[in-house]
Amino acid sequence: MTDLATRDTLAVPTLDVAAVRADFPILARQVHGRPLVYLDNAATSQTPRPVIEVFDDYYGRYNANIHRGLHTLADEATAAFEGTRETVRAFLNAAEPREIVFTRGTTEAINLVANAWGRANLKAGDEVLISRLEHHSNIVPWQLLARELGFTIKVIPVDERGVLDLDAYARLFTERTRLVAVNHVSNAFGTVNPVRELARIAHDRGALILVDGAQAAPHQAVDVRDIDADFYAFSGHKVYGPTGAGVLYGKAELLEAMPPWQGGGEMIATVSFERETTFAAIPHKFEAGTPAIAEVIALGAALDWVSRVGIAAIADWEARLLAHATERVSRIDGLRILGTAPDKAGVLSFVVDGAHSQDIGLLIDQLGVAIRTGHHCAQPLLHHFGVDATCRASFAAYNTLEEVDVFGEALERVIGMVR
Numbered sequence: 001m002t003d004l005a006t007r008d009t010l011a012v013p014t015l016d017v018a019a020v021r022a023d024f025p026i027l028a029r030q031v032h033g034r035p036l037v038y039l040d041n042a043a044t045s046q047t048p049r050p051v052i053e054v055f056d057d058y059y060g061r062y063n064a065n066i067h068r069g070l071h072t073l074a075d076e077a078t079a080a081f082e083g084t085r086e087t088v089r090a091f092l093n094a095a096e097p098r099e100i101v102f103t104r105g106t107t108e109a110i111n112l113v114a115n116a117w118g119r120a121n122l123k124a125g126d127e128v129l130i131s132r133l134e135h136h137s138n139i140v141p142w143q144l145l146a147r148e149l150g151f152t153i154k155v156i157p158v159d160e161r162g163v164l165d166l167d168a169y170a171r172l173f174t175e176r177t178r179l180v181a182v183n184h185v186s187n188a189f190g191t192v193n194p195v196r197e198l199a200r201i202a203h204d205r206g207a208l209i210l211v212d213g214a215q216a217a218p219h220q221a222v223d224v225r226d227i228d229a230d231f232y233a234f235s236g237h238k239v240y241g242p243t244g245a246g247v248l249y250g251k252a253e254l255l256e257a258m259p260p261w262q263g264g265g266e267m268i269a270t271v272s273f274e275r276e277t278t279f280a281a282i283p284h285k286f287e288a289g290t291p292a293i294a295e296v297i298a299l300g301a302a303l304d305w306v307s308r309v310g311i312a313a314i315a316d317w318e319a320r321l322l323a324h325a326t327e328r329v330s331r332i333d334g335l336r337i338l339g340t341a342p343d344k345a346g347v348l349s350f351v352v353d354g355a356h357s358q359d360i361g362l363l364i365d366q367l368g369v370a371i372r373t374g375h376h377c378a379q380p381l382l383h384h385f386g387v388d389a390t391c392r393a394s395f396a397a398y399n400t401l402e403e404v405d406v407f408g409e410a411l412e413r414v415i416g417m418v419r
């Protein structure tokens with residue numbers, strides 16, 4: 001019989017951080033004469049060699065437009081592109097590959113839902129619930145549409161830790177609530193939202209739920225069927241993939257019922273001046289024009305890389321990095337952490353008395369440490385907490401406890417300089 005401790009060890013494989021780091025050429029570089037300490041992973045993660053190599057391989061061997069060619073290169077490119085659809089399906093545990101739509105990223109995925117589903121299903125008097133924790137890309141598309149169609153946006157409040165108020169959430173619903181738009185993990189505070197519970201409540205009340213998974217996909221296993229998400233979006237470049245490729249998952253029956261968003265090649269069945277133009281089946285109905293072929297294939301390589309390392313091992317390692325960093329910065333006089341939810345992923349946001357976040361960001365860069373400063377495209381959240389900007393360190397599989405120590409010491413040094 002295995003004891004509990006052994007079972008825990010078996011359940012979460014440990015991450016070999018040295019082996020992980022060896023996959024990332026960029027981690028060998030120096031910045032201002034010091035080893036790079038890259039802690040801006042929530043903005044974009046770095047890229048492992050197998051992903052970089054996709055571009056050489058694709059452009060060197062089988063660059064061709066997909067779906068339309070009857071030649072070998074086109075067949076190979078199509079197979080690799082469509083192969084990624086199956087990789088993404090498995091990554092999200094979606095039921096079918098046709099539920100996976102390729103987009104440029106999370107922003108485009110949300111705009112697709114707003115413009116295709118939203119235009120067809122929302123009208124004056126309807127209500128959409130959006131959380132206070134949202135990134136602008138899950139706010140502004142809904143505001144633009146609300147301005148046109150006249151529906152109302154209601155805000156799900158957060159408590160002082162940056163945790164959604166579930167009782168208030170449940171009370172916001174009326175018979176006119178059509179959609180909940182909420183992130184899985186907050187980019188500004190790192191709060192992990194109970195999306196399964198949020199979905200259950202939304203569905204009980206007859207509404208759909210769109211989950212912005214941009215900050216969740218890199219840090220934890222995502223199971224869209226377990227969540228029962230109607231729509232789920234994420235970006236390739238935050239999950240060790242390239243920019244320019246992202247994903248919208250949608251339940252097949254919803255995608256099928258939605259009108260197309262953008263028109264063009266690839267998304268049609270037949271085009272005619274005499275009869276109604278007809279559209280391709282999902283997902284192609286939502287993929288007008290030539291997509292970012294190499295980027296999508298590289299996204300597949302990134303998800304394969306994540307699977308090889310193991311998302312459970314990554315989550316476990318990042319939890320240790322976050323705990324270590326939280327403990328380290330908490331010792332700094334006058335530093336206040338924003339976002340103290342019990343369940344957090346990968347993000348440490350803070351402000352320092354008497355020191356501008358911008359100054360800290362610029363000076364700490366001189367010491368080789370990359371963090372992000374600013375509003376993190378979450379102005380409604382930051383303003384609610386009475387600040388315009390924070391400093392944000394965010395973690396990935398390749399960060400080390402030693403890097404966290406370098407960051408802590410560098411932070412103390414620059415705070416001493418600006419105060």
Ligand code: C6P
Nearest residue numbers: 042043105106107135137187214235377
């Ligand atoms: N957040 C950050 O530094 P795009 O740009 O489409 O790949 O992702 C947009 C987006 C949507 N939702 C969340 C929760 C996000 O964090 C982001 C991107 C970056 O936090 C850039 S502002």
